[in-house]
Amino acid sequence: xxxxxxxxxxxxxxxxxxxxxxxxxxxxxxxxxxxxxxxxxxxxxxxxxxxxxxxxxxxxxxxxxxxxxxxxxxxxxxxxxxxxxxxxxxxxxxxxxxxxxxxxxxxxxxxxxxxxxxxxxxxxxxxxxxxxxxxxxxxxxxxxxxxxxxxxxxxxxxxxxxxxxxxxxxxxxxxxxxxxxxxxxxxxxxxxxxxxxxxxxx
Numbered sequence: 001x002x003x004x005x006x007x008x009x010x011x012x013x014x015x016x017x018x019x020x021x022x023x024x025x026x027x028x029x030x031x032x033x034x035x036x037x038x039x040x041x042x043x044x045x046x047x048x049x050x051x052x053x054x055x056x057x058x059x060x061x062x063x064x065x066x067x068x069x070x071x072x073x074x075x076x077x078x079x080x081x082x083x084x085x086x087x088x089x090x091x092x093x094x095x096x097x098x099x100x101x102x103x104x105x106x107x108x109x110x111x112x113x114x115x116x117x118x119x120x121x122x123x124x125x126x127x128x129x130x131x132x133x134x135x136x137x138x139x140x141x142x143x144x145x146x147x148x149x150x151x152x153x154x155x156x157x158x159x160x161x162x163x164x165x166x167x168x169x170x171x172x173x174x175x176x177x178x179x180x181x182x183x184x185x186x187x188x189x190x191x192x193x194x195x196x197x198x199x200x201x202x
Contacts, residue, residue, distance in 0.1 A: 017051060086161060122151045
């Protein structure tokens with residue numbers, strides 16, 4: 001099963017047929033997928049299911065039906081264990097951005113964190129997970145596939161938000177402020193904190 005968020009509503013790719021689908025079960029073909037996305041985007045449905053019998057193939061099939069933007073992002077912690085956040089579009093988010101042609105996802109993730117926050121000396125500790133969400137550009141729906149990495153740094157210099165990317169604030173946040181920020185964040189960001197080693201974060 002995979003969850004793809006459309007305006008914070010889940011489009012669930014599944015190999016299990018839903019018994020009580022209430023008109024929100026779709027097949028994995030282009031027109032049906034766009035109908036599902038459109039229904040979620042316009043608030044006609046709160047969640048939708050896309051069925052395909054083969055769990056190993058369904059994500060690949062889905063990604064062939066909609067243009068994909070591959071991105072890399074950072075879950076960055078400093079020497080005090082605080083997490084790096086950005087504030088954009090009136091939401092707290094984590095730094096991320098599109099992978100350039102010929103660039104590795106890891107290099108893109110580090111570059112984007114540096115560009116969006118001003119933080120230097122980043123080290124990738126491990127891959128975390130991949131999240132998916134649909135956005136609209138030039139009248140066309142696109143799928144953003146974000147590969148997230150746990151990063152660490154000893155940087156304690158000035159934080160500088162990338163204004164041309166609409167970043168209004170950059171902050172290091174400890175556990176209490178993380179908890180508060182997640183109340184005004186995205187589902188895909190909350191997912192990354194699910195296993196964060198802090199009992200205060202649920």
